[in-house]
Amino acid sequence: MSTPSTPHTPDNQNDTRQSQHTPTDAPRSIAIIGAGLAGTGAALALARAGYRVDLYSDRTRDALRDEVPATGTAILFGASRTADAQIIDDLYADNPAAHFAASAAGLANPDNPSGVDSFPARYTYEAQSVDARLRADDRLAAFLDLTGDTAGDATGSAFHVTRVTPPDLDRIAADHDLTLVATGKGGLADAFTTDHERTPYPGPQRRVLTVTATGLPSDHLFSGRAEVPGVNNALLSLHEEGEVFVGPYLHKDGLDAWVILAWARPGTATEQAFSEATDAESSLRILQDLHRRVLPDVADDLDQLRPIEADPHSWLAGAVTPRVRRPVGYTDGGSLVAALGDTAIAVDPIAGQGAQLGDFQVAALVEGLTAAETSGQPWDADLLTDLFEAHWDNHGAAGVAVTSLFLGDPLYAEVAGAFFGSAGADPAYATALFSLFSEPAPALTLRTAEDVAGLVASFSQKVTA
Ligand SMILES: Cc1cc2nc3c(=O)[nH]c(=O)nc-3n(C[C@H](O)[C@H](O)[C@H](O)COP(=O)(O)OP(=O)(O)OC[C@H]3O[C@@H](n4cnc5c(N)ncnc54)[C@H](O)[C@@H]3O)c2cc1C
Numbered sequence: 001m002s003t004p005s006t007p008h009t010p011d012n013q014n015d016t017r018q019s020q021h022t023p024t025d026a027p028r029s030i031a032i033i034g035a036g037l038a039g040t041g042a043a044l045a046l047a048r049a050g051y052r053v054d055l056y057s058d059r060t061r062d063a064l065r066d067e068v069p070a071t072g073t074a075i076l077f078g079a080s081r082t083a084d085a086q087i088i089d090d091l092y093a094d095n096p097a098a099h100f101a102a103s104a105a106g107l108a109n110p111d112n113p114s115g116v117d118s119f120p121a122r123y124t125y126e127a128q129s130v131d132a133r134l135r136a137d138d139r140l141a142a143f144l145d146l147t148g149d150t151a152g153d154a155t156g157s158a159f160h161v162t163r164v165t166p167p168d169l170d171r172i173a174a175d176h177d178l179t180l181v182a183t184g185k186g187g188l189a190d191a192f193t194t195d196h197e198r199t200p201y202p203g204p205q206r207r208v209l210t211v212t213a214t215g216l217p218s219d220h221l222f223s224g225r226a227e228v229p230g231v232n233n234a235l236l237s238l239h240e241e242g243e244v245f246v247g248p249y250l251h252k253d254g255l256d257a258w259v260i261l262a263w264a265r266p267g268t269a270t271e272q273a274f275s276e277a278t279d280a281e282s283s284l285r286i287l288q289d290l291h292r293r294v295l296p297d298v299a300d301d302l303d304q305l306r307p308i309e310a311d312p313h314s315w316l317a318g319a320v321t322p323r324v325r326r327p328v329g330y331t332d333g334g335s336l337v338a339a340l341g342d343t344a345i346a347v348d349p350i351a352g353q354g355a356q357l358g359d360f361q362v363a364a365l366v367e368g369l370t371a372a373e374t375s376g377q378p379w380d381a382d383l384l385t386d387l388f389e390a391h392w393d394n395h396g397a398a399g400v401a402v403t404s405l406f407l408g409d410p411l412y413a414e415v416a417g418a419f420f421g422s423a424g425a426d427p428a429y430a431t432a433l434f435s436l437f438s439e440p441a442p443a444l445t446l447r448t449a450e451d452v453a454g455l456v457a458s459f460s461q462k463v464t465a
Pocket residue numbers: 033034035036037038039056057058059064071072073074075076132162163164165182183184185186187188208210261316320340341342343349351352353354355356357358
């Protein structure tokens with residue numbers, strides 16, 4: 001466990017008024033900046049908890065859903081679905097196209113006639129794979145239902161479409177009992193200083209290219225890969241120049257789709273190819289070519305995919321700069337603000353942690369704020385820091401660690417060798433590896449082949465594949 005972060009507290013801070021609230025007052029007011037998954041989730045859950053919520057978005061509801069790419073794939077890999085269910089009812093539970101429960105791990109191997117060593121893993125959980133734009137839109141719709149309409153209701157909750165500037169933030173934070181900044185990796189995130197001790201790398205470790213496409217049914221069994229029948233299968237493949245995930249995905253328009261999510265190591269031909277993506281069609285072609293070149297066993301399958309014509313935003317290219325920020329900051333005028341979602345913890349998507357961490361953080365924040373209200377504890381910097389520290393201890397540190405493991409950090413060299421060295425002989429190895437997407441805590445202590453064997457032993461009983 002790392003040393004708790006110490007918030008910067010300027011002399012002119014004005015959060016003392018936050019301790020003056022009494023239970024007989026009108027509902028406390030909360031401002032949330034940013035209507036991504038974290039912002040919409042917090043708005044809905046806090047409004048449901050009885051608070052007056054002002055949700056600020058730089059885009060209209062329609063634009064958020066239809067005029068931008070998803071900020072990420074946002075697969076919920078198991079344990080985080082419980083936190084998600086604390087925020088909003090599971091609206092996708094009955095949709096088989098939105099779930100998968102097995103992955104064939106593949107290790108490119110030119111000496112293998114198929115070009116790949118393949119290891120099937122049956123999960124001990126069910127991953128839910130739903131377009132982040134649909135998830136956020138459903139949260140926003142439920143929030144708007146509570147408010148009556150965008151103009152506000154009896155408690156005064158409302159959705160405001162405006163790009164919040166730092167002076168706006170100053171004013172908003174001064175006018176609300178609590179202000180949460182959920183503007184993702186950019187936006188107003190600079191209101192919070194970087195926690196360098198917890199930030200694992202100074203810059204991006206991979207270039208990322210992703211596209212959503214149709215053409216294969218969600219229960220497709222890939223040729224040439226070890227498969228687990230009876231559940232939807234995904235693929236996670238490692239090759240010399242990077243990694244690729246291919247999995248079923250419920251597109252925002254209800255299409256039974258697939259997402260291809262690929263990472264390129266710096267300085268490789270794959271990275272160069274990714275930089276040439278200009279739209280969904282070229283992204284898909286680049287990723288199909290990549291499979292033809294380094295993962296040929298599934299190249300014919302991937303060639304059946306085609307772009308989603310109705311959604312020109314179904315692709316995304318770039319690189320994530322990892323950053324863990326101090327949980328609280330102050331506006332120029334000295335008002336307290338707290339970081340939420342990617343604004344608080346941004347990680348490379350290779351281990352699928354970002355949206356999951358956001359869900360855990362929102363669920364715990366709502367519980368923490370209501371408990372503090374009941375006990376008369378002020379909503380001040382100490383409380384918000386304590387809540388973030390608990391989130392860091394329960395989920396954040398592990399999410400960051402498992403991301404480093406999947407990025408091939410030298411710290412985990414023996415661990416990676418142990419997983420892949422034994423996965424062919426014992427399916428529990430691949431299952432244990434995939435369990436880390438859902439429950440990453442073991443990544444905090446896994447260092448040796450012996451550690452891996454210990455983790456795998458706990459899965460041997462559960463593996464049915
Ligand atoms: C390629 C990729 C794949 C991923 N896959 C997964 C995965 O499988 N599982 C997983 O758990 N996570 C995954 N993630 C991470 C996940 O997508 C993010 O953690 C999550 O979407 C972040 O949500 P957020 O609400 O914190 O931020 P965002 O989604 O970035 O939302 C921020 C919102 O704030 C708005 N905004 C910005 N500035 C302002 C302003 N000044 N005023 C008003 N509004 C503003 C933005 O327009 C945006 O709507 C992936 C990420 C990437 C890049």
